[in-house]
Amino acid sequence: MIYIRRIPLPAPLADELAMLTGVLAAQASVKARDLWGRARLPRRGIRDVLNRMAPGHQRCMYCGDSEGTSVDHWEPISRNRLRTFDWLNHLLACSYCNSSQKGSRFPVDASGNPLLIDPSAEDPFDHLALSLSLGEYRPRTDKGTSTISVLGLNRAVLVLGRQQARTVAAQALRAWYAAYRVGDGLEQQRHIATVRMQPLADVHQAMLRYALAPGAEHVFAGETDLLAILRNPDLRVLL
Numbered sequence: 001m002i003y004i005r006r007i008p009l010p011a012p013l014a015d016e017l018a019m020l021t022g023v024l025a026a027q028a029s030v031k032a033r034d035l036w037g038r039a040r041l042p043r044r045g046i047r048d049v050l051n052r053m054a055p056g057h058q059r060c061m062y063c064g065d066s067e068g069t070s071v072d073h074w075e076p077i078s079r080n081r082l083r084t085f086d087w088l089n090h091l092l093a094c095s096y097c098n099s100s101q102k103g104s105r106f107p108v109d110a111s112g113n114p115l116l117i118d119p120s121a122e123d124p125f126d127h128l129a130l131s132l133s134l135g136e137y138r139p140r141t142d143k144g145t146s147t148i149s150v151l152g153l154n155r156a157v158l159v160l161g162r163q164q165a166r167t168v169a170a171q172a173l174r175a176w177y178a179a180y181r182v183g184d185g186l187e188q189q190r191h192i193a194t195v196r197m198q199p200l201a202d203v204h205q206a207m208l209r210y211a212l213a214p215g216a217e218h219v220f221a222g223e224t225d226l227l228a229i230l231r232n233p234d235l236r237v238l239l
């Protein structure tokens, strides 16, 4: 899970969402899920913008692995119908994260504060640490613990995928550096695209962070060449 920079909606779409929220606010008898289901054009507009925000090839904003196939309501409609058409409540999710994992679960603490990371509102790395060698998340906070559970972030397919993604990223970064040293721009672009567009972008983002963090020499033990590449300012601006 990585931070997702939210971009503004086109003004006509934002106006339409405000109008639909107004309908829900004014008419308690209107079922929010039905209205959402009927709002085909606004849904498509939301989806288009989410696709542009998503990592890689329109990947799920929760797991980062699978194709994002639907607009998820971070705070479920069943909990807060007035956020059905709230742009700040919309994320792109894969069917597994949306239906099989999250569903309508929305844990809160004793004070009512959400215990689920919103990757468009906060940096997931504040709550989650990724073990690059194991491919597993470990919680830094209660919100991290709860998020790992609700979204199944340590399910086997993701753990194995992250191990693979780390290998691919290391290979591509070393290939990038070889092209960088001889000034081959096209080859550099090709390898950067490999890193940027592969699933599980959380892996290369964690590598970039850990390279500058205390203990980096331990995390990248035996890979001092890779550590130097990850610290290269010319690389870091590209990722």
Ligand SMILES: [Zn+2]
Residues within 6 Å of the ligand: 060, 061, 062, 063, 064, 065, 066, 093, 094, 095, 096, 097, 098
């Ligand atoms: Zn997912």
